[in-house]
Amino acid sequence: MSVGILSAIHGPADVHALDAAELPALCGEIRTTLVRYGHVHGGHIGSNLGMVEATVALHRVFDSPRDRIVFDVSHQSYVHKMLTGRADAYLDPAHHDSVTGFTNPAESAHDQFVLGHTGTSISLACGLAKSRDLAGGMDGGSGIRNVIAVIGDGSLSSAIAFEGLNNAAEQGGNLIIIVNDNEMSIAEDHGGMYGTLARLRATGGKGGPNLFMAFGLDYRYVEAGNDVFALIEAFEQVKDTDHPVVVHIHTRKGLGLPPAKESAEARDSGIPMEGDAAVAAEDSMVFEGRHEANHWQDPDSSTGRPLGARKHYGSMAMAALEPRFAAEPGLVVISPATPGSNGITRAFRERAGRHYV
Ligand SMILES: Cc1ncc(C[n+]2csc(CCOP(=O)(O)OP(=O)(O)O)c2C)c(N)n1
Structure with missing residues (x-):
């Protein structure tokens, strides 16, 4: 595979120095590298594949680490790691374990926090922006300029994400x-907020009610969230903003993986074929399934496919609970929105109905 551009990136300055015409090829190299890395190592590949262009655009427009990028969950930071001096960890199988799957300041000055919980990025970014502004603002003593929070639609429903949105407008100042x-x-979104997001997508960000504007925030919408040039333009417009602004980008999770039905990885992993969108969402699980191969136990009795240990245990637990639903109306299975990796299949979810949250 050709990775001539990526292997010459040792930090954001190298992304800045590229010819604009090279950026789509860089995105292509990153995508190929992610897919190969996923085969060999496992990881949250689907999330990262959807963020390739956005991450390249962030590092093209902003100047990390003076501009601070705070990822939510941080399971989508592999591309960021590739562009901040850690490409080798993804290019060379001998170095695959030299980085963690999440951001970590011990690894790089470009990583802000160690975290894995959903919903945290906006509040953390508010804190960074506050410390910057207490020290005199963008040109003050903190050394911090733009503060950028990256958050997925799934994580956005977390209570702490709402705290961050609520705090941001009153705090004021630069925050993107x-x-x-x-x-x-990780699987499908749930909750009343997602109808609002869908209407925003359907109307190119113009429809209402606008969740973000309701919090008092400025708002932009980018439909072409996997077009590196559209993203660069949008990010340039908000760079150095003097007030909090939301840039809502529409991306495709798992972009670059073969369609689910033909996907050998999906077949091998024991992930049920749930249609393109759902399998794209659980691509990370596909590859985690592979990663769990070391711990594989018995194959799924109905499909003959191997199961990861966690999924195996989860599906046994669900099989034991399901017959009890009829007699125990208050019995409920709760998942932290990670059904696939816990053996809670879509078919089970449908059969469980109100017994699944
Ligand atoms: C507090 C908490 N609950 C649940 C999880 C499990 N989890 C990890 S990522 C994620 C959501 C991922 O969706 P999204 O934020 O849209 O990011 P994407 O992977 O789609 O880019 C969830 C629920 C978690 N990490 N932390």
């Missing part, structure tokens, strides 16, 4: 919130 809307959490 990138809402990476790929129409999926």
